[in-house]
Amino acid sequence: MSKEKLLIPELRFPEFSNERGWEKEELGIISEIVRGGSPRPIQDYLTTDINGFNWLKIADVPSDSKYITETKEKVIKEGLSSTREVNPGDLILSNSMSFGRPYILKIKTCIHDGWIAIRKISNVTFEDYLYYFISSESSQKYFDTNAAGAAVKNLNADIIKLLPVLFPKNKKEQQKIASCLSSLDEVITAHSQKLELLKDHKKGLMQNLFPQEGEKVPKYRFKEFEKDGEWIQTTVEDNCLVKGRIGYRGYTTQDLVGQGEGALVLGGKHIQNQMLELKDPTYLSWEKYYESPEIMVEVGDIIFSQRGTLGDCAIINREIGPATINPSMVLLKNITCNASFLYYILIGDRIQIEVQKNRAMGAIPMLSQKQIKEFPFLIPKNPKEQQKIASFLSSLDDLVAAQVEKIEQLKLHKKGLIQSLFPKIIE
Known part of the structure; x- marks a missing residue:
C-alpha cells in the first residue's frame, strides 16, 4: 500500500x-x-422467455438509483459467449456519455460494452464503501480529467484501474461512512417518493377538475359553481396571441452575450417539471432583443415548446427582467382568460394528447404555430371558476416546489458530507 502521503x-x-x-x-x-x-446484432439474441438471461442497458437504469434490481430485457443462452455476466455485489459504471456513475448489482445480469464491471473486490474494502468513494467529487473529477475523446468522452478499463482509492485500514470505519451516507440516501429516497405521490395526486385532481373526453362538465366541481352549466368550447387562439421568433430575425452564437450585456433568452432547458427554471441562463444581445418586440416576455405570459421536447410549458409567474424566447418556443401573450387556468389546461392530458397527435416527425419533432393556435379545450364561462381551479392547483404546485427544494438541499448536504468524509492529500 502507498504511504508516501498522510x-x-x-x-x-x-x-x-x-x-x-x-x-x-x-x-x-x-x-x-x-x-x-455485446452479441451482434443484439436483436437476434433478445428473448421474451422468462428463463432468458438478464440483459442490462444503460437507458434502463434510473440515474438516481444505487442498486440494480431488475432488467427490462433478456437474452438467449447463445449470446453468453459474446457478453459478460456479472453478479450480485459487483459494481458497474457506464464508460461513455454520462460516464463514471456507479451502481451496485443486486441481480445476476449480462452487460454490454457500454458498461465496466468492478468485481472480485479485495477484503481491504467492500462494495458499499467503494460505491460512495467512486461517487465522490474527487473520483468523478479523475474520470472527467482522464476520459478520452473530444466530442464524446469515454472511459476505458485501463483508466478506471488507475483510479486512486483512499480508505481507512479499519473496515469498521469504512462501514460507518457507508452506513452514514446510506441512511441519508434513504431519507432522500423517502422524500423523492413523497414528491412522486404529490405529483400523482395533482395529476389525478387535474383529470377530475377538467372535463374528460366527451364530457362538458368536470367530475369534481366547486360547490359555488355547480349550477353554472356546461363549459364552452374554445381554442388557444381564442384566448391569447401566439407568437414565435420570425425566421429572418433569428440569431447565431455570436449574438449571445454575458450576464448584464443583454436580455435573458428562454428555451426548453428553462422548463423543468413544467415550471420556470433559470439556473442555467443564456443572454441575447440588446440589439436582437429589441428587434423582436412581439416576443418580449412579461409576467403572466406562457412559454410553450414547439420544437424538441414538445408541449413543455411554463407560466412566467414572477419578474425575471428583460427576456425573449429562442426559436424552439412560442410565447402566449395578451391572455384574456385566467392565465394560470390556461397554463393548467396546456399541461393537462387533453392538450398533451393533441401535441402528440399533431407532431411532425423528423430529426427534431415540431409543431406549427397554426396547430398550437387551434388546440381545442373547454373553459368555464365564469372567470371566478377559472381562478378557483387555478388557485387550487397552484397551491399544490407550491407543495411540489417545496418538496423539490427539500430534496435538493438534502442532496447538497450529502455532497458536502462526501467531500468531508473522504480525505484530502496533505503534503
Missing part, C-alpha cells in the same frame, strides 16, 4: 479519531476491472 479526512467519527492515516491504492489492485460485451 491521508486524513476533514470530518471523522470520534471513535476513529486516534486511528492512523488512511491507505491509498489503485482500484485495479484491489479489484478486477472488466468490460462488458
